[in-house]
Amino acid sequence: MKQGIHPEYRQVVFMDSSTGKKFLAGSTMNSKETTDYEGTDYPLIRVEISSDSHPFYTGKQKFAQADGRIDRFNKKYGLANK
Numbered sequence: 639m640k641q642g643i644h645p646e647y648r649q650v651v652f653m654d655s656s657t658g659k660k661f662l663a664g665s666t667m668n669s670k671e672t673t674d675y676e677g678t679d680y681p682l683i684r685v686e687i688s689s690d691s692h693p694f695y696t697g698k699q700k701f702a703q704a705d706g707r708i709d710r711f712n713k714k715y716g717l718a719n720k
Contacts, residue, residue: 659690
């Protein structure tokens with residue numbers, strides 16, 4: 639590996655903006671904000687959605703019923719199933 643061309647990899651805290659949940663992970667992202675996490679200061683990266691607030695992981699996701707191609711064609715041209 640070439641020296642001096644790779645970003646610094648370090649531990650950072652990601653915080654879900656909607657729930658306030660924090661988790662520690664490795665990243666190359668930079669931040670001027672810091673936060674205390676389990677007694678140690680880490681850079682803070684704010685995220686809009688994490689597994690703590692995403693509908694798929696919270697069980698609040700709504701599934702849309704997907705119709706087949708034939709059903710969509712029949713609906714589009716007003717053909718009823720007789």
